[in-house]
Amino acid sequence: MGKLLDAVERFLIEDEWQYEQVGDKPVLKMLFAGENGEWTCLAQVSEELEQFVFYSICPSRVPPAKRLAMAEFLTRANCGLIIGNFEM
Numbered sequence: 001m002g003k004l005l006d007a008v009e010r011f012l013i014e015d016e017w018q019y020e021q022v023g024d025k026p027v028l029k030m031l032f033a034g035e036n037g038e039w040t041c042l043a044q045v046s047e048e049l050e051q052f053v054f055y056s057i058c059p060s061r062v063p064p065a066k067r068l069a070m071a072e073f074l075t076r077a078n079c080g081l082i083i084g085n086f087e088m
Contacts, residue, residue: 002026002047012043019043032056062088 019030028043042055
């Protein structure tokens with residue numbers, strides 16, 4: 001597909017990640033399992049923008065009554081981050 005996507009795929013293969021391409025899009029989907037559960041990860045590239053974005057999607061949903069507190073927590077957690085961010 002492109003140099004960036006090829007580089008991401010080489011890394012995943014060398015690091016022994018199981019992944020699949022999402023349709024014909026420049027997006028690779030994989031699962032990650034750790035001590036606290038399992039979640040979906042997406043590796044997305046834009047060859048035109050020379051951009052690589054990695055999403056780690058937590059499967060837990062925030063109950064409506066806790067969303068304001070979570071939004072404040074994420075805002076505080078994002079403060080000072082140069083690269084990356086947390087989203088809800």
